Amino acid sequence: MQASFDARSSHTPQYALDTLHALPCGCVAAVYHTQPWDVEVVALEARGPHCLNTQHESGRVLGLAMSEPDRLDR
Numbered sequence: 001m002q003a004s005f006d007a008r009s010s011h012t013p014q015y016a017l018d019t020l021h022a023l024p025c026g027c028v029a030a031v032y033h034t035q036p037w038d039v040e041v042v043a044l045e046a047r048g049p050h051c052l053n054t055q056h057e058s059g060r061v062l063g064l065a066m067s068e069p070d071r072l073d074r
Helices: none
Strands: 014-022 028-035 039-046 061-066
Touching: 014 039
Parallel strands: none
Antiparallel strands: 014 028, 028 039, 039 061
């Protein structure tokens, strides 16, 4: 008997890049949209070469937010 399965769980969130934002310190933040929960994740993608903010580390989540109601039908 041979069984096959999809390695991705149906509960695993899928992230889609929405936008990139250059911050005044030279760092780059990215806004991701998750499915199926319709949550926005803001994460630091790149640290600026002269950034003095100790909170800015690549991959650090800067914020989470529920998507606006008018964006639910994407």
